[in-house]
Amino acid sequence: MQTRSRDPLAYKAEFEALIASQSSSPISDLPTAPPQFWQTKDIQVCARTRPAFDSELAQGNFDIMHADQTRQVVLQPTLDLALRPKLKEQHFDLDCCFGQTATNDSVYQQVCAPLVPLAVGGGHATLIAYGQTGTGKTYTMTGLLERMAGDLFRCLRATQQVYVSAVELLGDDCTCLLSHGPVQVREDRFSRIQLEGAQTQRVCSADEFLRLTLGALAHRRTEATQRNSTSSRSHALTHILIRETDPALVAANVAEGVLAVVDLAGSERTGDQTEHTPQRMAEARLINTSLMTLKVPTMLVLLVLLVLLVLLAIHAIHAFIGWRRVAPVLGGGGARGWAQDCIKARAAGGRDGSKHLHIPYRASRLTLILRDAFELAVRRPVKARPAPLAVIACVSPLATDAGHSINTLRYAGALMAAPPTAVLAPDPNDPAAWSSQAARSWLQGASPDHPAHGWLPPTARQGAGKGRLDPSAVLPEPADNGRTLAEMPEQTFLARATASGALSLVAAKKIYTDLWARVADTRTRQRKQIMKLRGGRRAADGQDEWAAELLARLEEEKHQPSPYVRVLAPSRPAAEGPAGQGAGSEGRQDQPA
Numbered sequence: 313m314q315t316r317s318r319d320p321l322a323y324k325a326e327f328e329a330l331i332a333s334q335s336s337s338p339i340s341d342l343p344t345a346p347p348q349f350w351q352t353k354d355i356q357v358c359a360r361t362r363p364a365f366d367s368e369l370a371q372g373n374f375d376i377m378h379a380d381q382t383r384q385v386v387l388q389p390t391l392d393l394a395l396r397p398k399l400k401e402q403h404f405d406l407d408c409c410f411g412q413t414a415t416n417d418s419v420y421q422q423v424c425a426p427l428v429p430l431a432v433g434g435g436h437a438t439l440i441a442y443g444q445t446g447t448g449k450t451y452t453m454t455g456l457l458e459r460m461a462g463d464l465f466r467c468l469r470a471t472q473q474v475y476v477s478a479v480e481l482l483g484d485d486c487t488c489l490l491s492h493g494p495v496q497v498r499e500d501r502f503s504r505i506q507l508e509g510a511q512t513q514r515v516c517s518a519d520e521f522l523r524l525t526l527g528a529l530a531h532r533r534t535e536a537t538q539r540n541s542t543s544s545r546s547h548a549l550t551h552i553l554i555r556e557t558d559p560a561l562v563a564a565n566v567a568e569g570v571l572a573v574v575d576l577a578g579s580e581r582t583g584d585q586t587e588h589t590p591q592r593m594a595e596a597r598l599i600n601t602s603l604m605t606l607k608v609p610t611m612l613v614l615l616v617l618l619v620l621l622v623l624l625a626i627h628a629i630h631a632f633i634g635w636r637r638v639a640p641v642l643g644g645g646g647a648r649g650w651a652q653d654c655i656k657a658r659a660a661g662g663r664d665g666s667k668h669l670h671i672p673y674r675a676s677r678l679t680l681i682l683r684d685a686f687e688l689a690v691r692r693p694v695k696a697r698p699a700p701l702a703v704i705a706c707v708s709p710l711a712t713d714a715g716h717s718i719n720t721l722r723y724a725g726a727l728m729a730a731p732p733t734a735v736l737a738p739d740p741n742d743p744a745a746w747s748s749q750a751a752r753s754w755l756q757g758a759s760p761d762h763p764a765h766g767w768l769p770p771t772a773r774q775g776a777g778k779g780r781l782d783p784s785a786v787l788p789e790p791a792d793n794g795r796t797l798a799e800m801p802e803q804t805f806l807a808r809a810t811a812s813g814a815l816s817l818v819a820a821k822k823i824y825t826d827l828w829a830r831v832a833d834t835r836t837r838q839r840k841q842i843m844k845l846r847g848g849r850r851a852a853d854g855q856d857e858w859a860a861e862l863l864a865r866l867e868e869e870k871h872q873p874s875p876y877v878r879v880l881a882p883s884r885p886a887a888e889g890p891a892g893q894g895a896g897s898e899g900r901q902d903q904p905a
């Protein structure tokens with residue numbers, strides 16, 4: 313008696329007939345974005361299905377994906393107990409679904425083009441591609457960067473400059489893709505994520521921009537996997553910083569624009585990892601681990617235990633009936649962490665106000681770098697869409713990848729429920745946000761002999777020394793603003809404040825200490841606001857611990873020659889950095905002398 317195969321691919325003809333009978337309505341592969349796209353939401357979630365290749369179809373695989381404007385349909389092939397082919401239809405409603413015939417042009421026009429003017433206007437725009445290895449993440453991101461180049465330089469004001477930095481992240485190992493040196497990821501005293509050691513290079517034209525960004529991505533660590541002959545083993549993050557140089561606008565402390573383009577390492581099915589070398593297996597584990605961090609800890613423990621149990625069971629079953637029979641049913645093995653972690657945390661933000669949402673961004677370098685894209689609130693003084701985030705879930709059209717694709721799309725779907733990003737009210741007491749004029753009048757008011765001061769009682773004033781502080785001695789450039797002041801190392805401040813001899817060192821130190829207290833208070837206030845947004849009773853608990861940590865760090869930093877750091881500009885422009893390579897000397901104008 314002939315035994316029937318348990319491999320769904322053996323029933324290709326039956327499945328294709330079923331698929332043809334289910335697709336009653338004509339399905340468009342080329343969506344047109346709804347008119348409200350980017351108008352009403354801060355996060356746009358898209359899916360993109362890559363084409364099925366002839367070689368894959370020739371091997372008996374078949375196409376199970378349909379993109380219909382805002383609905384991604386997966387017709388998952390399964391076999392029932394009698395080994396009869398059955399289709400399990402799953403659909404995911406997203407902001408935009410790009411099918412197999414969609415081009416990089418159409419993805420760019422609908423998803424990415426609106427981000428360029430938002431970033432040029434001072435927003436912090438993030439574009440992230442994630443999904444299984446070989447589903448077109450790098451193809452998409454490279455295509456978008458190519459198209460972005462021209463638009464970016466067309467949108468720029470004459471006084472704006474563009475700087476680029478690029479890093480790759482393999483596990484917690486971060487490397488600069490321009491200088492190839494090691495990079496440290498840390499949060500600075502203003503709560504900004506800094507990539508210390510990453511080179512930032514100025515680019516003056518679209519051509520130069522492309523040469524640098526694509527060249528950097530080409531240096532990424534790649535190795536052939538079974539799915540993709542040049543699979544990227546690491547996450548690649550390209551930061552494009554748009555800096556204003558008009559002295560009047562710098563003096564007013566306008567926000568710098570950021571465009572962050574993130575091409576995440578692909579997750580792989582366990583079945584695809586069977587022929588990997590031990591080194592590759594270790595890398596896959598690292599990638600999967602770094603994709604798994606932003607989760608509520610208890611959920612993490614439970615989920616890991618569950619996944620281990622399921623994997624054990626799958627391996628046992630695998631030995632008997634073969635992976636292909638099981639994979640489409642169970643949803644594929646391997647990593648599925650990044651989407652789970654970041655998206656879950658972000659999506660959960662608004663759902664249950666009674667529970668405090670703990671987002672352990674520091675648990676991995678990846679989530680720390682992406683923190684601003686997933687935070688529930690932003691502080692940017694930009695009115696429209698200060699922190700737009702576009703997520704492109706890349707999926708394969710193939711029957712054998714159904715489980716993995718469903719998993720990728722499930723987390724894209726979860727992100728659709730994310731609450732809108734709150735914009736924190738401007739804080740007039742935040743020194744880093746002061747304009748040039750506000751910073752100068754504060755310095756003036758802080759002078760012990762100034763009639764308007766009120767920061768020291770007369771007795772203390774006596775001990776603190778006398779004198780008058782000349783604001784322009786501390787902030788010599790007309791464009792020097794509150795940020796210049798807040799970022800100034802203590803020694804520089806003291807040297808400038810006491811240079812004329814009109815102010816005693818003791819008095820200068822008091823003023824500097826007061827400035828630092830304001831910086832710390834601002835962060836505490838902002839932190840409280842964010843904790844409140846995350847909700848719940850526990851908000852106050854974490855607060856003390858956090859404040860103690862902050863104060864200790866501020867104290868430590870105060871005595872260090874503080875590096876001049878910029879909002880998400882990982883390091884100073886190259887010519888200013890220790891390596892002193894490349895272009896970018898113009899950035900120096902903002903640096904305290």
Ligand code: ADP
Pocket residue numbers: 361362363414443444445446447448449450451452540542543544578706
């Ligand atoms: P990933 O970065 O997700 O691992 P890649 O972007 O490297 O995948 O794509 C894998 C292969 O598929 C590459 O050869 C790429 O050229 C091809 N590819 C991906 N998406 C498309 C697409 N939309 N159209 C044509 N080819 C594509």
Ligand code: MG
Pocket residue numbers: 449450451543544578
């Ligand atoms: Mg890739």
